[in-house]
Amino acid sequence: MSIELVLLLIVVIVAAVVGVVIYAQRSKQRDAAPQQPAAPRDPFAEQGDSAAGDPRTIKAGDMIDWGTERTWIRGTLRLSEGGYVWSEHFLEVEGGKRWLSVEEDPDVELALWSGRPDLELTPHSKTIELEGVTYRLQEKGSGSYRSEGTTGLKSQGGLDYADYESSDGLLLSFERFDHGGWEASTGTKVAAGTFTIYPGS
Numbered sequence: 463m464s465i466e467l468v469l470l471l472i473v474v475i476v477a478a479v480v481g482v483v484i485y486a487q488r489s490k491q492r493d494a495a496p497q498q499p500a501a502p503r504d505p506f507a508e509q510g511d512s513a514a515g516d517p518r519t520i521k522a523g524d525m526i527d528w529g530t531e532r533t534w535i536r537g538t539l540r541l542s543e544g545g546y547v548w549s550e551h552f553l554e555v556e557g558g559k560r561w562l563s564v565e566e567d568p569d570v571e572l573a574l575w576s577g578r579p580d581l582e583l584t585p586h587s588k589t590i591e592l593e594g595v596t597y598r599l600q601e602k603g604s605g606s607y608r609s610e611g612t613t614g615l616k617s618q619g620g621l622d623y624a625d626y627e628s629s630d631g632l633l634l635s636f637e638r639f640d641h642g643g644w645e646a647s648t649g650t651k652v653a654a655g656t657f658t659i660y661p662g663s
Contacts, residue, residue, distance in 0.1 A: 515659030517564045517572055520551050522611025523662025526562070535662075537611030541621065543603050550575075552613055562652070572656075573633055575649035584644045585624030585636040592648075597626035597634040607639065615639055 520526075524535045534554040541548050548565040559577030564570065583590060588599045602624035609615045619640040626634040633649035 514655045514657060515661070517562075517570060517654070517659065518549075518566065519661075520549070520562070520564065520659060521662070522551075525660040525662065526553070527658040527660065528656070535611070537609065537613035539613055539615070540608040540610065541605055542607075543605030552611075559647075563649070570654060572652040572654065573649040574652050575633075575635065575647045578646045578648055581646040583636070583646050585626070590626055590634060592634060595628045595632055597628050597632070600625045600627050 520535060520538070522535050522537050526533050526535065535551045536554050537552045539550040539552075541550065546567075548563065551562045551564070553560045553562065559579075561575050563573045563575060565572075581592070583592070585599070585602060590597045602622075604620065604622045606618065607615065607621050608618045621637055621639050623638075624636045628634075631651055633651070635647050635649060636644045637647070638644045
């Protein structure tokens, strides 16, 4: 067999192999299902199971929609005592001081608070009578805070607190920052999903 014939045979075999490979790849592409476009994604999906957003991620600049009103988070206090941490978020309101507290103990617990500068009370006993309601001391202690946004406090410091609750779930709290005077506030528990969080930029 001549060299020319051997070379021609090699070229034919190589061409045949290349043709088979190309045919196999094109067959695979035809059989593969067309790629679907990405499905629309819930912007709150990474924040938890609730479509309202995860209250543990609230920060200054976020908007809160209560259904009947909307308000902005002006500032946040990150509070800690030992290894336990919780947050207080100050709301933009007129004519008073209001904030939302967020604790995880172990479930997420939310409460909406109103400052009560009209009250001349201190956490002096295990029970306090206020406006016909008896509040019982639940816990008290001392810790530290870190301030974000507008809170009226230094960037960080210390606090003392005392929390009371009535038999029907009404809340009374006392806080003092950096060894100042006691500040009283009353609050009510808020169910998860009561509001929607719109993250700020």
